Amino acid sequence: MSDALLLSRLQFAANISFHILFPMISIALAWVLLFFKLRFNATGDEKWMNAYRFWVKVFALTFALGVVSGITMSFQFGTNWPGFMNTVGNIAGPLLAYEVLTAFFLEATFLGIMLFGFKRVSNRMHTIATVLVAVGTSLSAFWILALVSWMHTPAGFEMRDGVAHATSWMEVIFNPSFGYRMIHTMLASFLTVAFLIMGLSAYRILRNDVTPAVRASLGVGVIMAATLTPVQIFTGDLHGLNTLEHQPAKVAAMEALWETERGAPLVLFGLPDAESQSNRFAVELPGMASLILTHDMQGEVKGINEFPDAHPPVAPVFWSFRVMVGTGVLMLLMSWATAWSLRRKNRVPPLLLKGLVVMTFSGWIGVLSGWYTTEIGRQPFLVTGVLRTADAVTSVPAGNIGLTLALYLLLYAVLITAYVSVVFYLARQAGQAGSKTSEPTAHGPGVLARKAATEGGHA
């Protein structure tokens, strides 16, 4: 692999890994905020508005990080992957254009009204603005996932002189893996938010900041997590079967199956070794991979050997997949345990609360490991069967790429640290404001009141 290729891949991975963290929160959090607002409109119960007030701050911060990291993404194609647009620009271009036109402006413009317009527009208009922001974030996911899915399972196009031309936009957008990926990703977003809400609520409860708003938020998070985690596991299975049909090499890498065989074992643990084309220290369940993938203990599953020079690296895909599944299982256990103790005892034991705090950002781990599974699993192609990653890379000198990569990594390390610590700081601060002033919108002298009044002096 050339230096420019390796560095460009690392840079793209760094940028998109950083970027995806924030939309994965803002997409579902927008809908949760709308839910809080609608509950308040319907019941008049102040706790829903208090929950809204706290979470809208987290939302604003998250949204800002998503916007700025998203701008970086829009430049990456040209700076590092000119071959991508040269070959499939006729497909990717319109999908990206529709994302900007139908989603970006909508969410960015109404975000201003949603955040700062509460006193300037009617309650109805404010609710509409909140709806439009939520619709905008989800529409944005729709277009970008249509493009990502098309790169995995391209359809509705023909190649003329080495350039892709669309023949059916419906087939391009609703390509074979799109539906599965869309649902799987949206659910991932809701689970990420569910654990974020549970984690921060648990953190506040552990600090004796047990207001009705905190309890209501915890309840919403628990219900989301406990119901959606099993749905997500089921959807993930369907997505996997879809991948088996269209990208068998990826599944072979996920399961670390080097040779095609009947009654293929499920490798629970092992160290995939590309050199010897085998797994060292493997712990296997005989026939189980065949059972899961073909629903027959003796079914035939294709191995890596079927795809010479066209299969992904096995170890990273194998491990990412296991981290994702492990996160999912842990999410299931934690959410059910919390739901069970809330139902039985109407409280959550401290140990479980601490566990929830630890899992505040567990959604990110699930998202990133899932993302790596599917994206590394597509290699060596950028667009399956159409364009190889190595053929799309820039001719910019490797030194320049190394420089910018270092710059981005440093920036991202600082920003992630700042984000996580500020989110927890906001939770602590909300507790202090709540205990010292009973009125959440307190005006008057004093640091806290001033802080509350100019909150978001910002955005």
Place this chain on the structure above:
Amino acid sequence: MLEQAPDLSTMAGWLPLAFMLIMGLAILAYVILDGFDLGVGLLLQLGNEEQKDTMIASIGPFWDANETWLVLGIGILLVAFPVAHGVVLGALYLPVALMLVGLTLRGVAFDFRVKAKDEHKATWDFTFFAGSLLASLAQGFMLGRVVTGFTQDLWSYLFACLIALGMASGYALLGSTWLIIKTAGDLQRHAIVWAKRSIVLLAAGVAAVSVATPFVSQRIYEKWFGLENLIVLWPIPAMTVVTFLIAYRSLSRLPERLDQDRHDSEWIPFASTVAIFMLAFHGLAYSLFPYLVMDKLTIWEAAAAPESLLFIFVGAIIVLPVIIGYSVFAYRVFRGKATDLSYY
């Protein structure tokens, strides 16, 4: 100027032209809209604690949507002229990266300054300023590189640095005249002083760039100083000079009028600054057309397939008026003097 164009009645002829127009409008909208909030960022450190909050509040509800115009402009370059996107952004690799770092820093500083601990606020304010400065200079530098067609010699780089300084002065002028509209009292008086300083810098910058441009590009020289063109084109520099004079005069008179509690002319400096940007943009567009990469790549050579362009075009002419409509609505919601930003 259309001699390089294919038959304009074909899709391959008029669609690239239409997209160049949309891209031009998006970039102009970006430069003016994000220009004023970048400008406020450039000036931020000049205010005291309370004034900083007001300055931020004056751009708070808008900056997000303003930056989206950049994504649209670059997005159209990417989707309508994919070949040029690779060439242009490849050539501008480092300044693009610096601009992105600048935009990232200021975008997040905006949020962190009030959400982080109080003792970190000054650091985030400085970050907001520094990010705005970095982004402004990088954008000007990139413009300079585009005008010279990425020529690799000392003069071209010096020329790009000159435009970078001019761009920052221009944004500072947009920012300070925006503050004149959105603020009152001491801050407004300060903004008038800042505006007067910026306009002098900008005038010097525009004059220097206008004189230098024809010399760094032979083609631009021929375009502007060919006899028939000279007659048609003189209104552009003439109107620019007049607009500068209007802006300066209005700034000079404003303190006196404010003393008399007359606020009806507060908008004139901002409006004339916008006019200056539009005129400069127009002159620049004329200089470059029909090239996306000076002397190397025309809009028709760089365009994507007509059927893909048509698919986007249909969406764009439906959606763009809607976007403009709700953007105007959002600006109307937050019209008048800036008040403290509050979520509820």
